[in-house]
Amino acid sequence: MPRLLIPVESTPGETRVAATPDTVKKFLSFGCDVSVERGAGITSGYLDQAYANQGAQLIEPGHASGWSQADVVLCVQPPSAASLALLRQSALVVGLLSPYANQELTASLKRNALSAMALELLPRISRAQSADALSSQANIAGYKSVLLASAALDRYFPMLMTAAGTVQPAKVVILGAGVAGLQAVATARRLGAVVYVSDIRPAVKEQVESLGARFIDPPELEDKPAESGGYAKQASDAFLAAQRQQLSDQLAEADVAICTAQVPGRRAPRLISEDMLDRMRPGAVVVDLAVAQGGNCADTVSGQTVDRKGVKLIGGNDLPCTVPNHASALYARNLVALLEPTLKDGELKLDLEDELIAGCLVAQDGIIRRGDVLTPGAS
DSSP states (O other): OOEEEEOOOOSTTOOOOSOOHHHHHHHHHTTOEEEEETTTTGGGTOOHHHHHHTTOEEEOTTOHHHHHTOSEEEOSSOOOHHHHTTSOTTOEEEEOOOOTTOHHHHHHHHHTTOEEEEGGGOOOSGGGGGGOHHHHHHHHHHHHHHHHHHHHOSSOSSOEEETTEEEOOOEEEEEOOSHHHHHHHHHHHHTTOEEEEEOSOGGGHHHHHHTTOEEEOOOOOTTOOOEETTEEOOOOHHHHHHHHHHHHHHHHTOSEEEEOOOOTTSOOOOOBOHHHHHHSOTTOEEEETTGGGTOSBTTOOTTOEEEETTEEEEEOTTGGGGSHHHHHHHHHHHHHHHHGGGEETTEEOOOTTSHHHHHHEEEETTEESOHHHHSTTOO
């Protein structure tokens, strides 16, 4: 039977875990043997005993035999090179592996003859929705970004009618109507704010308006971008310049701006410039979810809040790690949905004809299958 290993995450600040007691039970029902490193679920609210009660074997973190006997490692972020070196040849690593031009990961996979599935590369098709970890985590990031903004803002979000007079609702501008942006819209609307949304894809207007927000129609240019594979395409410089000009007046009146625009594997587009920040009122808040990719907003710093002339700039990276219990639960279910079809008759079988498997299988037995992602430009 396939041996699954759930390790303690080694990336600093990572609070999520790749399996919950419920999903351990699922994998056991598929005929797997599951080992969980002690303490793997503590930071996300799952105790060792809960895993043991479901039938998992508890092992010490980093124990060589636990890694060397594993057929599959389920992780949130890539294990260290030293940990990967403990795995036997052909072992499979599954997680959010940050595959784009990841030379260290490429070297480890080749050197140790490993297989790997990067969830970032899962095709955006209907059949993949239940396994789509990027969406499940982006949903949480969009939700938490609004809570951070509301806590930092110097005003109420909803309109209030009091004996001292009426308080007008906050105006929130959301840049990007992907999964994170739409969840931010829904959360800000629940809190009573007036919400405006800017996106380079006119097709998302209906979704935005269905949530009660107002769509800012993009500039009318011939090279207006759409989307590819469920993601926004890279917009031209001319289009982005026109969009920034359009946004400037909106942001001058905004209380909150939430930036969610990202393009996989590329630097995030800079949508809010220094000049635009200069027009925002003191006390306004900007939350930049793209800060780890270079940022949609000027002057944001990853994981920090910067006071810029009274405007608070929040670098909102890794927000799912601030909601680790539900983030882990959703992520773990994503892994079950992805791997369940591969676990048949007590064996792990990767069907390379399945577009879900083929799309995210970056390496097989040390052979790089997605060199276009892991080693772009290599001969």
